[in-house]
Every structure is written in C-alpha cells, then in structure tokens.
Amino acid sequence: MIKLSEIDMNLLVVFDLLYQEQNTQRVARRLGITQPAISHALKRLRTLFGDELFERTSRGLMPTPLASDLHPSIAEALALLQETLNRPDDFDPQSSRRTFTIAMTDIGEIIFLPRLLERLSRDAPGVSLSTVRSHSDDLKREMEDGHVDLAIGLIPQLGAGFYQQRLFTQRYVCLLRRGHPLARGHFGLDAFMAARHAVVVAKDTGHGLVEEQLARAGIDRPVRLKLPHFAAVPYIISESDLVVTVTDKLARATRGRLGLAMHEHPLLSQEIPINLFWHRRFHQDPGTRWLRRVIFGMFSE
Secondary structure (H helix, E strand, C coil), X not given: CCCHHHCCHHHHHHHHHHHHHCCHHHHHHHHCCCHHHHHHHHXXXXXXXXXXXXXXXXXXXEECHHHHHHHHHHHHHHHHHHHHHCCXXXXXXXXXXXXXXXXXXXXXXXXXXXXXXXXXXXXXCCCEEEEECCCHHHHHXXXXXXXXXXXXXXXXXXXXXXXXXXXXXXXXXXXXXXXXXXCCCCXXXXXXXXXXXXXXXXXXXXXXXXXXXXXXCCCCCCEEEXXXXXXXXXXXXXXXXXXXXXXXXXXXXXXXXXXXXXXXXXXXXXXXXXXXXXXXXXXXXXXXXXXXXXXXXXXXX
C-alpha cells in the first residue's frame, strides 16, 4: 500500500503534466526545470507504481492502462488542492450565508445585537449570528477549535493565544425606578446601604468582580433578590423598590423606555474595559476579519 507520507507531491504534478503533454521537454518548460529532472521524476513514478506509466511511441509518450486509470482521480485531487491553497482572500458579505458565533453576556446582547442585526440586514443579508454563554476554559477551547468566532466583554482568562481590541470602557451605576423614594436628590453611601437591593450573580463573567469589590469594602446591604443574569433586571426594577448595580450602558439603554433613574455609584468608580477577542488561529480568516472591522467601526469609542 502506498502511503501519502511516502510520496513527493511534485511527482504527482509531473504525472499529471506528462499525461497532458506526452512530452518530457514540454513538461520541463512548463515547470521551469530541466528535461533530465523530468526523466528522473518519471523513473521514480515508475518505481512507486510498479508500472511503466508512459511508453514512447511515434506520437510521443502514451499512457499505459494503469496511468489512464490513475489520472482522473489524481488530476481531480490536484485541482482540489490547488483551489484550497488559493482560496479567495476576500469575504463577500452580500453573498455569504455564513453563521458567526459570538460569546457575550446578556448585557452584550442588549447593547450590540439590535444595531448589529440592522447593519447585517443591509450589508450582509445572508449572514446569521448565534450568541453563546461560555465559561472559563470552555470558551478558550471553543475559540481555539473554531466553534466560537469572537468574544466580547471583560474576559481576563483570554490571554495567551488571543488577540484583543478595545471597544470602549464602562462603569457601574445604580439603577432604580423613577418614582423610587431615593430616585431624587443625592444618592450617597448612606442611601446605598439603606436601599433594598437586587444582585446579579453573573458567574464566570467580569461582572462578578463587582460583588467581590463590595465584599472587600465590607459593604453589607439588604439583598432581597438574586438573579443569574441581567436581562430581566430593568423590568423588575421598574415595578419594585429595589436598587441594582448595573453597567452604565445597560442603564442608558433601558431607563427611557422603562421609566428608570440612574445614579452614580457611591463606591464603584473604576472604568471597566470591554474588548473584542479572537483566537490567533483565525486572525487571517476573511470572514472574521470582516466582522471584526464591522463591530469595531460601529461600537468603538
């Protein structure tokens, strides 16, 4: 049995051209090498296949029955390999039917998806998006394997092997309904400590750092509700007297339509970087390069 690891692929190229040209001199010209080099390659081919492959006749080198049987499959394989190695560098968003998978939080979905989907409907009508929640090492493996194309957020575990690009910074604020007794006037530490709170326990996301910072500061406030995600929080806050710590991006996106008030946070003033991440294996992938440019152009500040 002939193994691919034992074959010089150049021999197959010579075989294909000999079948087409039936003349070693013409093959040598096409490849830019000497005629003796082609004769040597033919000798190696004959040894490899245990057959003469091409016999000299008055009409040139004519293929043997084995060569005629082999040529269609070898020619097709070489053409496919040539096409694969010379795939187009450009991604055509207008004709693509690709689905991109992006890891982001529910806050990210609220902030990014409406505008991004509107842009895609105009510039890339066949392109689809899929969002996922991936945690810690799972996300690293999924991006390395190509199952997740991009990730957006505060994701400190994506270090070695990943590229990242800053989109913007955000800070944390307090969100409460507009008719809340604490909605007007100064909202300082005393008001924060006295309020009843909803807390989002966003495991394995950068938002978990909020509760860690408050705990280190020795802050013990009345917590009446714990949630695993942010998406429902503005709706709950709009019909209760709870106060919640959220990003300023989420607060600005929801306060107008739900009748909410936003206060600067009395304890958390640090700005949080939100980055776009991708694995270095796919740095040159035309599709993800295009989507990265679109996201950066739309959301970078």
